[in-house]
Amino acid sequence: MHSINILDYSIKSSQGDIKETLDAIKNAKVKVSSKEVPTLDSKITIPYFLFQDEVKADQNSVLSAIRDVVTPILDKLSKEEKEKTAIIIGTALVDMNIVDSIEDSAYEEQRKPYYSNKRSIDTYAKDLSKEFGLNDFTMTINTACTSSINAVLEARNLINSGVFDNAIVVGVEIFSQMMSSGFSSMKLLSSDFQRPFDISRDGLVLGEAVAAVLVGRGESLWSVKGGYSNCNSLNITSVSPDGGEYADVMKRAMEFSNVDVKNITALKAHATSTPTNDLSEINAINKVFDTNTKFTAIKPYIGHTLGACGVLEMAIFMSCIDDGFIPATISHSESIIKEYVPIQEHTKCESGVFMLNYFGFGGNNTSVIIQKELA
């Protein structure tokens, strides 16, 4: 067995901190903002799950937002525990450190005096490592929408191999004109809201988030039992419509976690609400689970937070179970496969074994099994 425990979690989503996000889910009162992005001909206004207090797209603002989320977790650790804790970030964020250097040196009209200071997308992890006295092992993973869940699996490997006792895994995604414009160019954005697995689904709504989980050897009711990640797809943006690639990664995740399908209490689907991804995923669910399986989607509450969604949706799902329920899938009326309907009401549940699905561009598919034992 290669399980590790989930010791703590903290988030900042468009709905607020973990308590405020949980309240939004329980009461189905979700706040959605909007943003203007360029299109081929003009500009369009798209729905967007933005932070209530703006995080600007500059290095210091992003670092500050991450610091706010990890501080409540790291402040509970002793100095010795921190020294044995690695930090791993998962993000698809545009590297503001490089953008700033481009701004400093590429345009004559804005040229700034030369300075040199190693900066990269991993600088956030490095700065926080120094600030909190963590181990100096830092890593930032970019595997698109599977970035931060793959960071969780990397943390599991490092802890199980005895390299570190703990790891704080952070998912980060803030508004980016380039990313939004990119999703728009691929016609993947909904004009109103997300309808997971619904026949009328028309795309995703992007969201901002910073989320963190502390994993390690300490005692906890929650654990990551295992998971599987691979690169297997039809092309760079999608898998086969029959979902064979997704079904394969879900089965392997259970195999490597020593969990039988009949022991899965519920599934948190990736559920982007795009026509192709949801079709593939529902067909994969059909291949793996029977029609009685409870499954749900988190994205209608907080948007698709890209590289952050791994840790964010894990934390929100755990928070719901800690509160005694599996969250309902909102905005769903008629399913793609009529026998497979995501749960429509919050469903009582206090413990169990749960599968979490995450799929991304670049062929990256990840499925993780987590468990909560009864107190």
Place this chain on the structure above:
Amino acid sequence: MKLYVKAYSSYIGDIKEFDVKKELKQKYKLDTRRQDTFIHLAVYGAQKLRENTDINLDDELYVTSGLGNIDVLQKTNNYVGKEGNFIKPFDFINMLGNTTSYYVASSLGLKGKNTFQISDNFTYINTLISVFASLNISKKDAVLGSIDLATQPDEIIKRVLGVDKETKVTSSVNYQKLSLNEDGALAYMEFDSKSYSLDEINEILKTTSLDVISSMRCRKLDTNKYDEYFETIPAYALSKAIESNSDLLYIDCYDSKYKLLKLINI
């Protein structure tokens, strides 16, 4: 921690003087459309590795870089950020780090674990630690690609890398096939997560019988250094040490902390 090197490939130089894209099309018969220079370089190194070893379907793939695909970010920042244009779909896709590892995996026929990762301080050594931990659990082999692309103006790269304005930066791609299993290995690498102080490093240098090369960032060490700089230079140094059958102690430095990487030929 110990990893065996089963095979390697190495390329360093000014990519303007060598048409990587043409090589991919003519020699390796690969489709290079929708890809950019960084991706071409990554795929080229992978193809060179495949000439030296068997690649298995479920070998794990790790791609690391000092900065990532700065080329597409530079272009997109200008086109979208400055001029307010609509981003082109494949420029958007190429901005994602794992797009590079996707094309590498596709060119090698890999279907297993695939990750793109960057460490700000010890890029290559931290990735080795990550590879070791993963193979320790999966018991598979891994392909590790280390890619750095020098774009123009190179002042951007120098600012981000933290090197002097006069430093010569260059492009490079280095691959290794790594394993926990000694069978058929060319060499092994030893490394750990420990950081050393300058005093500790100087003590180690007094007793080592290995050839020593250190990073340009190790300004306080009077050891051999390469004339050109790129972030994943330890991967290149290891390849050269295997090629010349010389055992090597490589020292990297960041923020007054030092890390060691030992290569012993078999």
